[in-house]
Amino acid sequence: MSQELTLQQRLEACAGPDPLHRAVKDAVAALAQASIEISDLTSRGALAGITGQARGRNTDGDVQKDLDVRADDIIRAALGRLPIGVLASEEMADLDILDANAPISIAFDPLDGSSNINTNMSVGTIFSIMPTTADPSATFTQPGSAQLAAGFVVYGPQTSLVLTIGHGVDIFTLDRDSREYKLTGSMVQIPPDANEFAINSSNRRHWDAPVRSYIEECVMGAEGPCGKDFNMRWIGSLVAEAFRILVRGGIFLYPSDGRRGYEEGRLRLVYEAHPMAFIVEQAGGGAITGRTRILDISPASLHQRVPLIMGSIKNVQRVEHMHSQPEVALEANAPLFGHRGLFRI
Structure with missing residues (x-):
């Protein structure tokens, strides 16, 4: 090059x-x-x-x-x-x-x-x-x-x-x-497994159980089932989050949740999720809604919104597994902000 x-x-x-x-x-x-x-x-x-x-x-x-x-x-x-x-x-x-x-x-x-x-x-x-x-x-x-x-x-x-x-x-x-x-x-490849996750944790109470459980696994760190410590990142700019993942791996989650207007996710399929999923997959990563591959979705409307979970392939596969096999998830109500939580007290 x-x-x-x-x-x-x-x-x-x-x-x-x-x-x-x-x-x-x-x-x-x-x-x-x-x-x-x-x-x-x-x-x-x-x-x-x-x-x-x-x-x-x-x-x-x-x-x-x-x-x-x-x-x-x-x-x-x-x-x-x-x-x-x-x-x-x-x-x-x-x-x-x-x-x-x-x-x-x-x-x-x-x-x-x-x-x-x-x-x-x-x-x-x-x-x-x-x-x-x-x-x-x-x-x-x-x-x-x-x-x-x-x-x-x-x-x-x-x-x-x-x-x-x-x-x-x-x-x-x-x-x-x-x-x-x-x-x-040239020919950038996303590391298949990484120890960074990006999500807006202030919305935890609204997440579905598989997402809560995956994040709890991450914040349990070396003491949990992942066996390693994670860092959290959240910029709130999709392009910045995607660029970081391309450079050093990790997972980005903007899931659907229980808030009004967020039930089907928030990012646009046509303008945001489709191009990002194409890029991430071409770099060896994965991009899903939780249960469905983003690139398999045909838009029903021009401004359709979807959840987007993308990044290192093994991390994304773990989230997908939790959505398809809920019994493997940790207790959904584990306290994110208590002992072993995001902020230890």
Whole structure:
């Protein structure tokens, strides 16, 4: 692997003469250029008029920040020069059917983790590239396994682009001098077993028994059935959580729970769970709802929400086993915050 190999060179080498692959190449290149502009905005923050203040709510009911809208506009402008069948954005209520004869369609979350903008934490862009179906309006009812490519960009201390076109996962880092992405990680593999977990533990009382039991196993550490100590991480930014897992392993859990509006999970299948699952599986990991492989799910609606549990394959398999065989789980009401709990007293 050469540090000087650029994203454009990598895409050219992978695309070859095939028209479908070349369409994917052009779309990824356009998304990458858009992400450089978004990176500039996030790095300047308030100096660029980015405050992190709410601009209202999007059509799915989530608070919409000022950069959500700017990022959506930037991506649409970048893709507008290409033959795209259908565009689907988290910020828009409906599909934009652009060219029914175009070979590919794109779903994207223009700014994942936007609630973190004004706290100077990592945010990102997520995208999924699908083949356009004969009926373009049905393009995003395909299962996640139909994806041609998926990726995400993390706007953090470095701006990094993670990409799969179905043949492994590469990581590119933005060289701000040349304003190009350069390959810094090739054929990335997630460690199969790791001792980090990421979950919002404040919601423990709402979790289903298998999730409570798995987390209790983790926090019991070396004294429990796992036989090793775990660390907990929680950033609240999906792209940052996913990038950490790609680099050093672990498991991320955003399960369904008993709260109103969370019964079917909270992350979007089309814009978030499908592309993340494709990337994680291509890197040797796993991604499930708890009982179902994420890539096997065909969306019933554009903004469908799902639980997402992803990461190191052995950790994910343990959670899946607890959902399918509840009798192997620990006592579901074991005290997370008592003796042997997350905070020892």
